[in-house]
Amino acid sequence: MAVIEKALLIGGGIGGLVAARALRQRGIAVDLIEREPRWTVYGVGIIQPNNALRALDRVGLAQRCLEQGGAFGGWRIHDANGNVLLDPPGDNSAAPHLPSNNGITRPRLHDILIRGAEEVGTDIRLGTTAISFRDDGSGVDVTFSDGSVRRYDLVVGYDGVFSETRRMLFGDTYKPRFNGQGVWRYNFERTEDVDTGQVYFGPETKVGLVPMSPTLMYMFIVTAEADSRWYDGPTAAEEMRSRLNGYAGPIARLSQLITDPAGVVYRPMMNHLVDDPWYRGRILLAGDAAHSTTPHLAQGAAMAIEDAVLLGELLGGAESLDAALAEFMRRRFSRVKYVVDTCDQLVEWELEEWRGVHNPDADQGGLLHRATHALMAEY
Numbered sequence: 001m002a003v004i005e006k007a008l009l010i011g012g013g014i015g016g017l018v019a020a021r022a023l024r025q026r027g028i029a030v031d032l033i034e035r036e037p038r039w040t041v042y043g044v045g046i047i048q049p050n051n052a053l054r055a056l057d058r059v060g061l062a063q064r065c066l067e068q069g070g071a072f073g074g075w076r077i078h079d080a081n082g083n084v085l086l087d088p089p090g091d092n093s094a095a096p097h098l099p100s101n102n103g104i105t106r107p108r109l110h111d112i113l114i115r116g117a118e119e120v121g122t123d124i125r126l127g128t129t130a131i132s133f134r135d136d137g138s139g140v141d142v143t144f145s146d147g148s149v150r151r152y153d154l155v156v157g158y159d160g161v162f163s164e165t166r167r168m169l170f171g172d173t174y175k176p177r178f179n180g181q182g183v184w185r186y187n188f189e190r191t192e193d194v195d196t197g198q199v200y201f202g203p204e205t206k207v208g209l210v211p212m213s214p215t216l217m218y219m220f221i222v223t224a225e226a227d228s229r230w231y232d233g234p235t236a237a238e239e240m241r242s243r244l245n246g247y248a249g250p251i252a253r254l255s256q257l258i259t260d261p262a263g264v265v266y267r268p269m270m271n272h273l274v275d276d277p278w279y280r281g282r283i284l285l286a287g288d289a290a291h292s293t294t295p296h297l298a299q300g301a302a303m304a305i306e307d308a309v310l311l312g313e314l315l316g317g318a319e320s321l322d323a324a325l326a327e328f329m330r331r332r333f334s335r336v337k338y339v340v341d342t343c344d345q346l347v348e349w350e351l352e353e354w355r356g357v358h359n360p361d362a363d364q365g366g367l368l369h370r371a372t373h374a375l376m377a378e379y
């Protein structure tokens, strides 16, 4: 029997929706609130490495993602002209019955996760936030933005990188910081040569092509940016194309097709890590609310999903809520810190290289390879 009866999940993003399913599968009643009045998910894609697929498989969602996505093996590495430098196999040692990677559009993933939460009986309320918490040690009374009050055994803040739940628990101690890079993304019809994930190293940027279905793919460009401003106006396509100067071959050809400013999705890169423990009393942070990182290992959502699935397992099997939360931190903190620190290191080396600084210790390829393999270990 589960150690709690009723939980509130704050945030209907990737992590919150997977957590809803994971907790419901353990017999826990789940309310999920989402701030937006309707589901709004931007249109580009996301990479699900093998360890993310393993976690999704444990709640019965991996096959649905594979059916709606574009599975692929490893990452083929190129120079800026399109010459192949390396073509290593992918790593699927976490779940050998599943592919190394799956690319999927974010709207399709969200549809799968919403259905996955609804079909097991999650009570979802859109356009709702939590205004205040009163934790008396045996439960939490939550006042909602519609004025209603409900009591829960556990509250989980899955409300993203700018989490209000985090601010309510820890004040401004953990503000995400801009790390000097931005990521630009754009969807294309999938071309025949994109039969696996592809990365192109330019002199001052890095470009990737990610399959998302048999007919769709997206491009990402990782760039050095002076500040954390957002680009989403009428000049966004022009700005994105200008980041591709210096590439020839396939990337230069695709660059000509970046014409719709509304299709450009840009994000300045932020990261933060809340110290252990991520909870106060009966209120826990998880996913991007507790830890955000750059996409260098494609592990942000993967970590949010692992948080969710493990939380369900522990609440379903531990001796007490205290024991479940302590074990959760024991198994999550060092793993997530490893991801955040590794991404920080990769960012630092990339920025040095793009500035023309020679660092004899820099070994992006080696670190990426080791980290990808390390994350296949059990979480």
Ligand SMILES: Cc1cc2nc3c(=O)[nH]c(=O)nc-3n(C[C@H](O)[C@H](O)[C@H](O)COP(=O)(O)OP(=O)(O)OC[C@H]3O[C@@H](n4cnc5c(N)ncnc54)[C@H](O)[C@@H]3O)c2cc1C
Pocket (backbone or CB within 6 Å): 010, 011, 012, 013, 014, 015, 016, 033, 034, 035, 036, 045, 046, 047, 048, 052, 128, 129, 130, 158, 159, 160, 161, 163, 164, 165, 183, 267, 286, 287, 288, 289, 295, 298, 299, 300, 301, 302, 303, 304
């Ligand atoms: C450029 C970029 C590329 C990325 N690529 C990858 C990738 O390839 N693979 C990967 O694994 N990860 C990737 N990530 C990371 C991934 O997107 C995040 O780690 C993941 O979305 C985190 O999930 P989450 O549920 O914790 O938060 P979110 O997905 O941000 O969801 C938070 C939800 O909470 C809601 N919310 C916010 N405040 C409130 C409130 N007060 N009350 C109620 N609801 C609220 C929001 O509306 C939102 O729906 C990438 C990130 C970026 C920026």
